[in-house]
Amino acid sequence: MPIHPPTIAEALRYAQTRLAAASPTPQLDAAVLLSYVVARSRALLLAHSDRSLSAAQWQAFMDLVARRVNLEPIAYLVGEREFYGLPFFVDARVLVPRPETELLVERALAWITSQPAERPLVVVDLGTGSGCIAIALAYHAPRCRVYGLDLSPAALAVAERNVARHQLGERVTLLHSDGFAALPEAVDLVVSNPPYTLLDEIDEGVRRHEPHLALDGGPDGLAAYRELLPAAAKIVCQTQPGAVLLEIGAWQGEDVAALARSIFAAASVAVLPDLAGHDRVVEVLIGGRGA
Template identity: 45%
Template structure:
């Protein structure tokens, strides 16, 4: 950013969009808007209402730093501390995976399977995007959310408080934090499912996210296998398991579910046509 002509909001957005485009940043215009709105502590719409306002040096300095960090691969959500999920603002930082729009399909499948007043379990909750959203979408339900990471649970707790969601957060490895005999109508999870050999090929922004939340083992199924094997004893008869998955698990994961005793198991695709989740149901009560 050179000196001379005043840096108005509109000029700054145009320059940053072009700069991000050259640096290979996804959605360069949107990213520029999000970072500038964050630097100016305003909503994105205000940028266009005040498009000809010149920025002061402290504002420019703050924005330059955000642009530099984003160009070096730091995720936008970590820079702004926020990511919207299902129409709600979630606090996010380097302790948790950034919630993706595709995961909203997982939420919808879990919500639709959860009866009024039912019980749901969110495994590997991370930021709490699924568990907190599920509690807000089904206010009468009992929602338990677990994660191995104490840091991630701290973020989930912040989100539950900020959004007014009643979620029972517990730390531990998958089923370990559950009480004996505790069962659920729905179990949902967005676990680590990236095959280990693909981790170094992920976009640089994704590689900045917690490896614990990405690494699914040699075939991406290490955690998913444990979830599928343990879910039947933690679901009520007729209960539903909803799992986000890698696109390479299109046939494998539904088959694992059927082998574990689920009556039906189907893979579903996201809006881009990629396999995104598996929904499996246990047989009902005899």
């Protein structure tokens, strides 16, 4: 390790070596973290790689590298993750938004578009976490009012910050809620990325740093769906077309679709794959086929 504050090139070399065992992308991680510390783009870093860091920058960078060696997600270290084209503040109080969850937003927007333009729509995002789904929907579908519910007050504080950042406070309402308990009205669309993983089978970095309340799907990963689906049937408006869209684990398509069919007997239920070809969303269309 360099004793005096090193140049940018030396700092990057030091970090890449330290990160090699912890990350599949040590070079990228080192560049992202250093770029964050010096508040300059990665391109500028490379263009000025012979410049020395200040002592404070070097210390801050070493601290972040040590946290990354301990498998902390990059998004927590830099306090941000992009989702559906929008930036979100994130920290250890919320799950890091995942790219595969964008399919849920895409299908929700397709369903919203399939409804008559003059129909105002009410949406609920159960387990809103950072607020990424609720905010992306409100941002892209101005006719929607969206409720974001979460059992974790800490997660709701993060979501609040993101709602304010995107100036959507008039159409996104965040509520502390166990399931749909605090929801004050019927909705047209339910979306949820509930906890569905088996804690002893997930990546070590995820298990160590991301909130277990956001991850733990119980002994078979299906606990949240068993509670959520019958409850959703009670809060989806019955007089007009409605939809329930749920993210699932790649192995859960058949089980969650069967649960959905047992509860929404007259609905059209489909399992949809993500870009990698893995089952990712169960779509329940009530009262007529949507998009």
